[in-house]
Every structure is written in structure tokens, then in C-alpha cells.
Amino acid sequence: MAKKTVFKEGKWRCTHIDLSGEEACNFENRGPALKCEKCGKHRPKNVEFYLPDNAKIIRDKDELYDAKAGANWSCMHCNYDNKATSDTCVHCDTPRDTEYEKWINLGGELSTKSYAAGQAPKSSKTLKQKADEYVPVRSRLKKYLKIAAIALGVILIIWFIYAQFFATSEVEVKVVGYSWERSMTVEEERTVSEEGWNVPSGGRQKRRERKQSGTKEVYDHSEWDEEPIYEDVMVGTQQVECGTVDNGNGTFETQYCDEPVYESQQTGTREVERKIYRDEPVYDYWYTYDIERWFEIANPKSSGSNHTAKWPDYKLKSKERIGSEYESYTVLVEPISGDSDFGTLTYELSESEWNGMDMGEIFIAKVRKSGTVKALLPPN
């Protein structure tokens, strides 16, 4: 892979804060600038270089020379940044002494950094982060308030539904009447004629005949189609970014690599089999048979408002039977206190409970707002 290197001018932001105000200078300087082009303050310690998308490509001979010279160095005496080509601080005239820099752990060379393709920072992180953190705090608070309001609304609705439809109050009542209902279905057995692909148990076959029951797919023949064959063919190369180096002096070195470009092209054809099927009828026996089935013929009912429940009076004839039975028992109760919201209330219960309830007997009724009795309990 052929490689090509391009030098680009990075940027840095001035973070100097003026004594009079709280706002940082924030000026975006050319990468190689050693002091702020707006406020004149030194390039800050641990300066952060970044490479905007529209960064200037360095073509000037002197600028290229500086870019290739190496990382800048900080003066151990005054902290001013100097070019790699200067041996003496242009700000305070102190000569550079790398051994002494190491000894006092001040000054030294600005770091160079390597980035994978597309990973070089495109803007100043410090200021961008501040902006990112500030906005979410407010919008997050708004979001929490919204969620809290929705939760409160849901709780209120649930409470309202509960109070309206489910909550019960206790009322002292006495038994003032009864009501009951009983009913049943009567079925008769009849012989009927039915048809189908088979005879169910209990059926007596009368006839059978051959009939088409469906179709099935049968292989008939094959047809051959010609299909194009496509392959990826290399048609050339293109240059893509394959890494960037922060030179530590405000410039960046971006490497471009040649990458093959492929294109899908037809390189031939091949024969493809397509199987053709046809539908063929399938035959089976169709039966006619006699069978006994039960039919509902009557639904006698009885009811009353006394304390003696009876089944409807029905005499089963031959080939008849009881199908299903239904029964329901209700007591009528009235609040003992005259100033109750409720009038006569009804409560359905089992036959044995109903049988054991005497006229005038006192109970505690659990009653919903709608007048539905949920339970009858013995008085405490």
C-alpha cells in the first residue's frame, strides 16, 4: 500500500480567565501560535491541540520546516512554549537545559500523540464538555418532574376508581326476605343421518363412495434458466485516512493509504434448475351413517320468594335425560338504622348458607357505593 503524508495546521483554545470577568478568553488560535492571538497570554500548560475538519494544509516552506522539526518545549523558568528549533527561550532568554528540566521536573517537551483513522479530536474537549454537562442537568430535572407528575396522576386515578367501585362500608342489616331460582335442560336422544370422511364411534355406516378429498403436488419436469455470475473485481485504488499524529507543536500529520476499490461485475453465466410441479387429485371414501345425538327439547324453570326451593316438576320419558342444572339463592336484607344511604339490598349465596338464615337475623353487610353487597358477616 502506497502511503502519502499531509501536514495540517491544528488549533488550540485560549482558557485564560480575565481578572475582571468570569468568562474565559476562549479564542481559537492557530496551532503553532505560542501565545494567544487575542489576549496575548502564554499557550496554557498541557495545551490540547485538535484538528478541525476544515484544517489548513501546510504548504509554506518555513511552516513545513517547523512542523517537521518536532514537538515544542516549555521553558522551565517562565513556562513559555518554544519551537523545537530554538535553543533559548524567546520570552525570557533562558537557555534550554534538558538535564536540569528533568532534575527540577519542570518544563520539558510537549507530548506527541498517535491516533487511529478518524480518532483525532476535532474540537476543544474542555469547553465542549462543560457545555454538554450544563444542559443535561436542567433537562434531566425537567424529565424527573414530568415522571413524578405522571406517577401522581396515575395514583390519583387508581385511588378514585378504588373508592368509587371497590371500597366497601359496613352496614348493620337484618334479613327481611328470600328469593330463589332453579332451572334445568331436558334432552332427547334421536337418530340422525350424517356424512364425513370417517364414521365416529357409535355410528352405523349406510353408504360409502369414492370422492376427491384434495390434491397433491407431483414433480413433472425441470426447466433450465441461465443466471449471471457476479464477482468483485478490483478496478482501482482510493486514498483513505489511515492515522494521524499530533506533532506536539500545533500541527498534525495525517497519513493517507491506498485502498483497493472493488466493483461487482458479471464474469459469466451458469445453468440453474427450476423444478416444475403439477397438481394431482387425491381420492378417499366419503361415508353416510346413522348416529344417536342428544337434542335439548325443554328448559323448565321454577322460582319463588319463600324459604323452600323446589326443582321444576318434569317427568322424564324414555330416551330423555337431564342436561344441565342451574340454581341461585338470594337473601334480601335492610339496614337496621333509618338514616342509611341504602334501601333493601340483595346478596346471593350457597344453598346451605341460604337455608341457615332466619327471618330477622342480624348481620354486618360489606356494601360498595353502588349497593352491591360483597359479604354478609355475623355480628361481632
Ligand SMILES: [Zn+2]
Ligand atoms: Zn486569549
Ligand SMILES: [Zn+2]
Ligand atoms: Zn522562558
